[in-house]
Amino acid sequence: MPRPARVSPDRILAAAAAEFSARGYAGARVDRIARRARVNKAMLYYHFGSKQALYRALLLDTFTAAAARLREVASAPLPPEQKLEQLVTTVSAIVAERAHFPAIMLREVAEGGTHLDKDTLAAMAALPAIVGQVVMEGAQKGALRRVHPVLAYFTIFAPIVLYLGGAPIRRALATHGLVDLTELTPELFEREMRASIRRAFAAPAVTERRS
Amino acid sequence: MPRPARVSPDRILAAAAAEFSARGYAGARVDRIARRARVNKAMLYYHFGSKQALYRALLLDTFTAAAARLREVASAPLPPEQKLEQLVTTVSAIVAERAHFPAIMLREVAEGGTHLDKDTLAAMAALPAIVGQVVMEGAQKGALRRVHPVLAYFTIFAPIVLYLGGAPIRRALATHGLVDLTELTPELFEREMRASIRRAFAAPAVTERRS
DNA sequence: GTCTATACTTCGATAGAC
DNA sequence: GTCTATCGAAGTATAGAC
Numbered sequence: 494m495p496r497p498a499r500v501s502p503d504r505i506l507a508a509a510a511a512e513f514s515a516r517g518y519a520g521a522r523v524d525r526i527a528r529r530a531r532v533n534k535a536m537l538y539y540h541f542g543s544k545q546a547l548y549r550a551l552l553l554d555t556f557t558a559a560a561a562r563l564r565e566v567a568s569a570p571l572p573p574e575q576k577l578e579q580l581v582t583t584v585s586a587i588v589a590e591r592a593h594f595p596a597i598m599l600r601e602v603a604e605g606g607t608h609l610d611k612d613t614l615a616a617m618a619a620l621p622a623i624v625g626q627v628v629m630e631g632a633q634k635g636a637l638r639r640v641h642p643v644l645a646y647f648t649i650f651a652p653i654v655l656y657l658g659g660a661p662i663r664r665a666l667a668t669h670g671l672v673d674l675t676e677l678t679p680e681l682f683e684r685e686m687r688a689s690i691r692r693a694f695a696a697p698a699v700t701e702r703r704s
Numbered sequence: 705m706p707r708p709a710r711v712s713p714d715r716i717l718a719a720a721a722a723e724f725s726a727r728g729y730a731g732a733r734v735d736r737i738a739r740r741a742r743v744n745k746a747m748l749y750y751h752f753g754s755k756q757a758l759y760r761a762l763l764l765d766t767f768t769a770a771a772a773r774l775r776e777v778a779s780a781p782l783p784p785e786q787k788l789e790q791l792v793t794t795v796s797a798i799v800a801e802r803a804h805f806p807a808i809m810l811r812e813v814a815e816g817g818t819h820l821d822k823d824t825l826a827a828m829a830a831l832p833a834i835v836g837q838v839v840m841e842g843a844q845k846g847a848l849r850r851v852h853p854v855l856a857y858f859t860i861f862a863p864i865v866l867y868l869g870g871a872p873i874r875r876a877l878a879t880h881g882l883v884d885l886t887e888l889t890p891e892l893f894e895r896e897m898r899a900s901i902r903r904a905f906a907a908p909a910v911t912e913r914r915s
Numbered sequence: 916g917t918c919t920a921t922a923c924t925t926c927g928a929t930a931g932a933c
Numbered sequence: 934g935t936c937t938a939t940c941g942a943a944g945t946a947t948a949g950a951c
Contacts, residue, residue: 916951917950917951918949918950918951919948919949919950919951920947920948920949920950921946921947921948922945922946922947922948923944923945923946923947924943924944924945924946925942925943925944925945926941926942926943926944927940927941927942927943928939928940928941928942929938929939929940929941930937930938930939930940931936931937931938932935932936932937932938933934933935933936933937
């Protein structure tokens with residue numbers, strides 16, 4: 494047997510990621526997901542049960558994977574300042590690997606978690622917890638300024654997710670000749686973000702640098 | 705004539721703001737908007753023509769008003785560092801007055817501008833332009849660090865919009881007993897944001913403070 | 916596990932009287 | 934300008950054969 498063809502659920506999840514991220518829960522069409530995954534609708538319902546269950550499975554998978562990546566950074570043997578910058582890099586990397594991540598996250602925030610169950614909500618809630626842990630550790634060691642951990646989470650996550658998730662609308666703006674920008678690249682954006690985050694959260698210089 | 709009753713269009717726009725922000729374009733129901741505005745559907749179509757036209761009217765109104773507020777700050781007789789902090793305050797104030805602003809913005813970014821026409825897209829594009837103007841002025845005067853204007857836009861806007869727009873999902877998390885937080889208040893958030901922005905974009909200290 | 920055909924529902928939009 | 938009634942298009946989900 495050259496091809497086991499045991500790939501339906503994975504293909505469906507991938508198709509669901511594309512569809513839900515591009516159109517949102519209400520805008521997504523089960524027919525389209527099935528077609529994109531090259532299975533028929535009945536097959537999709539056979540594996541996932543309902544549109545909502547598929548959506549939850551997708552989000553649980555997405556946020557669980559992201560949290561795992563961030564946990565690696567949080568528990569790495571690095572000084573807190575470097576962990577913080579590494580978080581920026583890792584969030585960017587997560588988006589680079591899963592292009593649908595930003596749209597899904599932005600939509601779910603806007604949606605208020607309406608379609609989610611407790612497990613999926615818990616997976617989302619893990620992200621701020623991990624960032625908060627890094628910041629609090631840094632403050633304790635005197636390496637970082639004391640800031641509210643939730644503020645740190647938003648200061649780091651929000652710009653990256655909105656900027657990278659904004660690629661499609663920037664294309665739309667460009668189409669209409671409305672974009673001014675000497676296109677900022679994701680690479681440059683990440684570099685500048687790291688610098689901004691470093692400065693925003695650096696501990697006030699108590700011991701002065703020698704003159 | 706005690707009450708002109710000439711309020712249908714405004715009431716419809718207000719109802720549309722609530723519905724579209726809570727459910728998105730595809731999830732919004734024209735019936736619900738009409739009911740909330742206490743007009744019937746035919747009346748709504750009489751005034752706005754279609755669901756899409758109503759959506760565009762709402763977004764054009766929303767972003768035009770926000771841009772006007774920000775332009776005031778940009779052209780105020782203030783040093784750039786203060787303008788920057790004032791932008792933080794103003795974005796927070798805009799959200800305080802129009803609670804649906806964050807959700808609408810997050811959704812439209814995720815949506816990629818699909819439902820928008822050129823005018824509405826232009827109104828959205830005005831926001832980064834205004835922030836960029838402040839940052840470039842500051843860099844020219846040596847008051848601010850040289851950063852890409854688009855980066856500055858996202859660094860300021862994104863955390864505020866995502867944090868304030870995230871209130872509903874934080875409530876959902878709290879309902880399930882998943883929130884750790886010693887609830888960060890919007891006021892404290894704004895104060896800390898101003899501090900972070902100030903540090904992130906301050907010009908490197910060339911002239912040392914006297915010892 | 917896989918597919919076709921279809922039941923059932925909801926929603927955007929309009930016709931047409933007042 | 935305002936309203937009631939309704940059409941027609943989609944959309945989720947399932948029945949039932951293979």
